[in-house]
């Protein structure tokens with residue numbers, strides 16, 4: 595079925611051009627593990643509509659051909675993924691989780707690694723969106739630089755699929771919505787005014803490295819080794835079960851034996867993975883890899 599629309603027209607409540615949408619859904623799923631169930635096809639249509647408007651392509655049929663057969667289809671796929679994966683986030687989004695990380699998990703990681711000659715902490719914000727999560731982690735680490743992390747080198751890897759989000763993260767300028775949870779002390783210590791916005795300062799930017807990484811890219815995922823903690827919050831909602839399982843297995847392989855995995859507030863590995871062990875921390879949960887080097891938390 596071919597849907598011809600005036601350029602820029604909305605799709606409203608018209609019948610869905612399912613054949614084309616299912617083809618585009620398959621392309622997205624194979625590329626990024628993101629699955630649009632039938633009840634999300636209208637949303638997918640809306641996002642394709644944005645790209646069609648930009649490219650001045652008048653019908654979904656032509657756009658489907660463009661993204662499936664044209665030599666530059668990979669470039670278009672990246673652009674469509676940028677439209678699909680716009681992610682909500684903010685600084686200090688999940689305070690109980692951050693408190694548990696700082697006061698319960700970090701001491702365990704420090705203890706587990708203290709016999710090693712090199713004191714290096716490696717954190718990964720996987721699906722970091724516009725950067726608020728990794729910068730928040732960096733601020734917590736700086737707060738501990740004179741105490742738990744004295745003489746430690748810290749590296750925060752921040753990755754996302756969405757190029758536009760990563761560009762925003764590197765620009766590091768944020769409006770009132772993103773910064774609404776900041777305390778005055780953090781605002782003063784880690785931000786500088788930038789018009790009516792706030793810019794993350796050099797101290798909070800240091801040792802935070804952003805790069806584009808598709809969590810469904812098995813070859814790249816294999817190289818994200820030696821992590822002490824992985825934060826993959828509010829990302830797996832995009833994935834179906836099979837894609838989730840693959841990503842979680844990579845996290846398992848990439849964490850050090852004492853490593854921790856943090857998910858979003860309402861996410862769990864129930865039915866997804868049996869290798870990780872769920873632990874209950876004060877006000878939050880996390881997943882641990884090993885039995886050793888832990889203790890203190892309640893596990894299920």
Ligand SMILES: C[S@@+](CC[C@H](N)C(=O)[O-])C[C@H]1O[C@@H](n2cnc3c(N)ncnc32)[C@H](O)[C@@H]1O
Nearest residue numbers: 679681682683721723755756808809827828829
């Ligand atoms: C809702 S945001 C979460 C941001 C942050 N982790 C938080 O909890 O505040 C979800 C992010 O996951 C990213 N994402 C979705 N699918 C992805 C994939 N296959 N690979 C990498 N990132 C992906 C999106 O681009 C988006 O930025």
